Amino acid sequence: MSRNVTRPARTERPISATFVALVAALGGLLFGYDTGVVSGALLFLKDTFHLSPGQQEIAVSSVLVGAIIGALGAGQINNILGRRKTLLLLGVVFTIGAILIAVAPNFPFFLVWRVIIGLAIGAAASVVPVYISEMSPPKSRGALVSLNQLAVTLGIAISYWADLGFARANLGWRPMFATSAIPGIILFLGMLMSPETPRWLASKGRWTDAERVLRRIKGIDPERGIAEIHQSLLEEEQRAIGAGELFKPGLRRALLVGMGIAAIQQLVGINTVIYYAPTIFQAAGAPSASSAILATSIVGVVNVLATIVSLFLVDRLGRRPLLLIGTAALAIVLFFMGLFFTPQFASHVRVLILVALICYIIAFAISLGPVFWLMSAEIFPTRVRAIGASLCSFTNWLLNFVVSISFLSLVNAIGQTWTFWIYAILSVLGFIFCLKLVPETKGRTLEQIEHYWMQGPR
Structure with missing residues (x-):
C-alpha cells in the first residue's frame, strides 16, 4: 500500500470530537423521534384511518420494514459515499419524509412514507455510531459513541411530550410527525460543517486528507493515529479482507458477538x-x-436521565459489566411486570406497572441501550466496519420488527403476564450469552480490538 503523507501548508481550525459527535447524534435523535412518535399518534391515527388491531400493528411496524432494508444497504453506501455524505443524504430523507407523512391523505400513502423514513432510520442506526467512533479519541470513544444512544432516548422522550402536547391541544397526529423535519434540517446543516473521518479517507488512499483531519481533532495524536490506521489497513490488505472475511475464524466471533448483542437488545422486549x-x-x-401518554412521557424522561448516567459508566465500569448488570436486572423486572398483571394486583396495577416500567427502562438504558450501538461500531476492522455494523443493525431491526408485529397478538393469545415472562426468560439467556462470549473493549484502540479478534482470546 502506498502512503504519501504531506503536512498541510496552512493551519486549519481545530474541531472538537464532542462537537462532531453531537452533530452526528442528531441522526440518533431522529431515529428515536421517528420510532417513538407512533406510540401516542396511534391512539388518534386509528380513528382517522379506521384501523383494526392488525392494521395498528402494521402502522407501527411499517417503519421497521424500511429500517431492515436500510440497515442492510447502509454498509455499502457508507463505504462508497463516505460517512459524511451518507449522513447528509439521510438529513434530506428525514426532512422530506416528515412533511409528507404529516400530509398523508390515506393509510397506504402513510405506510409508504413510513417505510421510506424507516430506510433512513435503519441506515442512521449503523452510520452514526461508525462516524462517531472513527472521529473519537480512544479514551473518550465510549462516552462519545454513547451520545448517539442518549440522542435516541432524547428523541423518544421528545416524541412522547410532543404527542402529549398535540393531544391536549386537540391537534391530532399530523403535527406529531411533522415536527421531526426540524432536526432533519439541523443534521444536514451540521454535517456540512463537519469533516469526513480519517479512517475512511485513508481507506480510499487519501492520506493527506486523513492526516489533515487527525490534526484538527482535539485530543488525538495525529502521528500515532495515522500510523495505527496505516498498520491496520496494511494488515487488511495483506489478508485481502472483504465482507466474506467476517465469516472466517477470528472476525466470525466478532460478528457473532455483535449480532448476538443486537438480538438480545430486542428480545428483552424494549420496543x-x-x-x-x-x-x-x-x-x-x-x-x-x-x-396514558403522560405516563409514557414520564418513562421517556427517565430513559434520558438513565442514558446520561450511562455516559459516565461506559468508560469507567466497561461494556461487559454493564451488559451483565443490565440483563440480570431486566430479567427480574420483567418477571415482576408479568406478576403485576395477575388478578391479585388488580387494585394497584396502574402504579405498579409505572414503577416497573421505570425500573425496566433504567436497567436497559445503562446497559443494552448504549452498549450495543457502541460495540457494533468498535469491534470490526476499518474496511468491514460499516458492513459489520450494518449486519448488526439489520439483526437488530429484524428482531425489532418481529417483537413489534407480534406484541398485541401475543398479548391477546396468552395474556400480558406470560408475554412479559417470555421476555424475562430471553433476558436470562442474554445474560448467559454476555457472560460466556462478550469481551471487554474499554480503553482499547480500534486497531487493538481488531488484533484481539485475530489473535483469539487469551
Whole structure:
C-alpha cells in the first residue's frame, strides 16, 4: 500500500470530537423521534384511518420494514459515499419524509412514507455510531459513541411530550410527525460543517486528507493515529479482507458477538415499551389517551436521565459489566411486570406497572441501550466496519420488527403476564450469552480490538 503523507501548508481550525459527535447524534435523535412518535399518534391515527388491531400493528411496524432494508444497504453506501455524505443524504430523507407523512391523505400513502423514513432510520442506526467512533479519541470513544444512544432516548422522550402536547391541544397526529423535519434540517446543516473521518479517507488512499483531519481533532495524536490506521489497513490488505472475511475464524466471533448483542437488545422486549407504552397503560386502567401518554412521557424522561448516567459508566465500569448488570436486572423486572398483571394486583396495577416500567427502562438504558450501538461500531476492522455494523443493525431491526408485529397478538393469545415472562426468560439467556462470549473493549484502540479478534482470546 502506498502512503504519501504531506503536512498541510496552512493551519486549519481545530474541531472538537464532542462537537462532531453531537452533530452526528442528531441522526440518533431522529431515529428515536421517528420510532417513538407512533406510540401516542396511534391512539388518534386509528380513528382517522379506521384501523383494526392488525392494521395498528402494521402502522407501527411499517417503519421497521424500511429500517431492515436500510440497515442492510447502509454498509455499502457508507463505504462508497463516505460517512459524511451518507449522513447528509439521510438529513434530506428525514426532512422530506416528515412533511409528507404529516400530509398523508390515506393509510397506504402513510405506510409508504413510513417505510421510506424507516430506510433512513435503519441506515442512521449503523452510520452514526461508525462516524462517531472513527472521529473519537480512544479514551473518550465510549462516552462519545454513547451520545448517539442518549440522542435516541432524547428523541423518544421528545416524541412522547410532543404527542402529549398535540393531544391536549386537540391537534391530532399530523403535527406529531411533522415536527421531526426540524432536526432533519439541523443534521444536514451540521454535517456540512463537519469533516469526513480519517479512517475512511485513508481507506480510499487519501492520506493527506486523513492526516489533515487527525490534526484538527482535539485530543488525538495525529502521528500515532495515522500510523495505527496505516498498520491496520496494511494488515487488511495483506489478508485481502472483504465482507466474506467476517465469516472466517477470528472476525466470525466478532460478528457473532455483535449480532448476538443486537438480538438480545430486542428480545428483552424494549420496543414493546417504546411503541406500545400508552397501550400498556390503557390495559392497566389509564382513564384516557392523554393520561396514558403522560405516563409514557414520564418513562421517556427517565430513559434520558438513565442514558446520561450511562455516559459516565461506559468508560469507567466497561461494556461487559454493564451488559451483565443490565440483563440480570431486566430479567427480574420483567418477571415482576408479568406478576403485576395477575388478578391479585388488580387494585394497584396502574402504579405498579409505572414503577416497573421505570425500573425496566433504567436497567436497559445503562446497559443494552448504549452498549450495543457502541460495540457494533468498535469491534470490526476499518474496511468491514460499516458492513459489520450494518449486519448488526439489520439483526437488530429484524428482531425489532418481529417483537413489534407480534406484541398485541401475543398479548391477546396468552395474556400480558406470560408475554412479559417470555421476555424475562430471553433476558436470562442474554445474560448467559454476555457472560460466556462478550469481551471487554474499554480503553482499547480500534486497531487493538481488531488484533484481539485475530489473535483469539487469551
